[in-house]
Amino acid sequence: MSKLIPISLFNELYRKVDFNLLTEVRMRLEKPLYYAEAGKYKRIDGLIVSKDDLLYTLGVATKTSLYAYDDYLAEGFITYDGGIRIGITGEGVIKNGRLSTLKNITSLCIRIPRYVKIHNEKVDCLINKFDNTLIISKPGYGKTTLLRYMIKSLSDREYNTLVLDERGELSGVVDGKLSIDLGSCTDVVVGVPKITAYASQVRSMRPDVIATDEIFGEKEIECILDCIRCGVKVIATLHSDEISKVKKSPIYSRLLSDFRYVVSIIGIGNIDRVVDLRGNYA
Amino acid sequence: MLKFAISGVLCFISAYLGIAGKNYYDKRCKYLRDFDDFLSSLRDGISYAKDKLPQIGRKFLSGGKGAFYNNLEEYICLAESCNPTQEQVNKCFDSKYLSKFDKVMLKDFFFQLGRYDYDTQISRLDLTESQLKKTLEKAEKERKTTGNLLPKLGLVLGIAIMIILA
Numbered sequence: 001m002s003k004l005i006p007i008s009l010f011n012e013l014y015r016k017v018d019f020n021l022l023t024e025v026r027m028r029l030e031k032p033l034y035y036a037e038a039g040k041y042k043r044i045d046g047l048i049v050s051k052d053d054l055l056y057t058l059g060v061a062t063k064t065s066l067y068a069y070d071d072y073l074a075e076g077f078i079t080y081d082g083g084i085r086i087g088i089t090g091e092g093v094i095k096n097g098r099l100s101t102l103k104n105i106t107s108l109c110i111r112i113p114r115y116v117k118i119h120n121e122k123v124d125c126l127i128n129k130f131d132n133t134l135i136i137s138k139p140g141y142g143k144t145t146l147l148r149y150m151i152k153s154l155s156d157r158e159y160n161t162l163v164l165d166e167r168g169e170l171s172g173v174v175d176g177k178l179s180i181d182l183g184s185c186t187d188v189v190v191g192v193p194k195i196t197a198y199a200s201q202v203r204s205m206r207p208d209v210i211a212t213d214e215i216f217g218e219k220e221i222e223c224i225l226d227c228i229r230c231g232v233k234v235i236a237t238l239h240s241d242e243i244s245k246v247k248k249s250p251i252y253s254r255l256l257s258d259f260r261y262v263v264s265i266i267g268i269g270n271i272d273r274v275v276d277l278r279g280n281y282a
Numbered sequence: 283m284l285k286f287a288i289s290g291v292l293c294f295i296s297a298y299l300g301i302a303g304k305n306y307y308d309k310r311c312k313y314l315r316d317f318d319d320f321l322s323s324l325r326d327g328i329s330y331a332k333d334k335l336p337q338i339g340r341k342f343l344s345g346g347k348g349a350f351y352n353n354l355e356e357y358i359c360l361a362e363s364c365n366p367t368q369e370q371v372n373k374c375f376d377s378k379y380l381s382k383f384d385k386v387m388l389k390d391f392f393f394q395l396g397r398y399d400y401d402t403q404i405s406r407l408d409l410t411e412s413q414l415k416k417t418l419e420k421a422e423k424e425r426k427t428t429g430n431l432l433p434k435l436g437l438v439l440g441i442a443i444m445i446i447l448a
Contacts, residue, residue, distance in 0.1 A: 068328075070399050
């Protein structure tokens with residue numbers, strides 16, 4: 001983290017922030033620096049982010065190898081050491097009818113992943129009676145954190161857990177090294193489009209559990225339902241603030257027929273409720 | 283006797299300067315050839331696995347020694363730890379074996395390296411390779427003519443000084 005932010009900004013940040021609680025830093029061109037400490041946003045007045053600051057961070061994050069990140073830039077993010085995910089906005093460059101990369105970067109959102117041990121009876125119960133689980137919440141409320149905790153807990157119970165980590169955010173894999181411990185029975189697929197990975201990895205890795213972050217679109221739902229039909233359990237996260245909205249969605253409501261538990265969360269380690277779709281509230 | 287000793291020393295100095303001159307041309311050629319090898323390995327690394335610059339650099343560095351390798355190592359260390367500025371890159375490739383034109387080519391290339399998308403990076407690589415090809419041909423020619431001439435010239439000059447002083 002100290003390498004990623006220009007020294008002038010980092011020094012000021014270091015004075016004000018408890019780095020153990022830092023979850024996000026937002027750099028916007030010619031705007032003050034914002035950071036989130038334990039989920040709460042604060043800003044540092046008088047500390048304006050310049051174009052050079054953005055380019056510096058981008059250069060460090062790409063290890064001075066922007067050419068290796070074209071596809072990631074087109075997706076709007078890059079992953080840095082330790083699973084730090086950097087969201088990027090800028091001007092799109094269209095080539096052959098598709099977004100090929102971004103130029104004139106205007107904002108960076110640096111998100112720092114944390115492995116948090118969650119002490120919660122509902123979560124313990126979910127792991128003990130493990131079945132297909134869907135975790136829902138708004139962005140930034142701790143879906144990925146809970147997912148990581150569940151992956152490690154299941155892996156430690158010797159479930160062969162396959163993590164489909166398209167963006168490298170769950171496992172923090174950078175240059176082939178896992179920077180977040182996801183347990184000893186976990187296999188991680190990084191950088192492979194999830195749609196491809198579902199079919200190929202279920203056949204080749206024989207997982208007991210598949211874990212995936214941020215389900216998006218009809219094709220992925222088809223793949224997930226196929227995996228469940230094959231007898232593989234799935235834990236997945238979905239952006240949604242309440243279960244009723246999932247039920248109303250013509251696309252995502254299909255998940256509810258095959259998932260057993262829906263966990264809605266309202267903060268890191270803070271479970272709102274666990275719904276057992278087979279009839280009981282946990 | 284003193285005259286003889288002085289003329290001997292001057293002859294030695296003259297011959298030494300001639301050899302040093304040849305050495306400069308040899309080292310310049312080696313430097314540019316190593317740079318050319320690096321460009322080939324860079325092209326492989328970028329095109330095949332889209333490897334990152336520090337990885338490509340470290341792999342290349344493990345295969346040789348010399349002035350270019352030392353300069354490249356300095357640059358790779360910078361690329362690993364921060365986003366190098368033009369000044370830092372200039373410092374890395376300020377080799378005494380290079381001409382002013384060579385230095386500009388290297389400094390520009392390494393400062394721009396890794397700051398473009400894939401297609402632009404490859405086209406810049408093509409441009410630098412074609413520039414380097416011409417420079418290398420010229421450097422080899424200079425090595426063969428001027429570089430080989432200098433030690434002989436130094437020796438002849440030294441002997442001439444000896445004869446004059448004697």
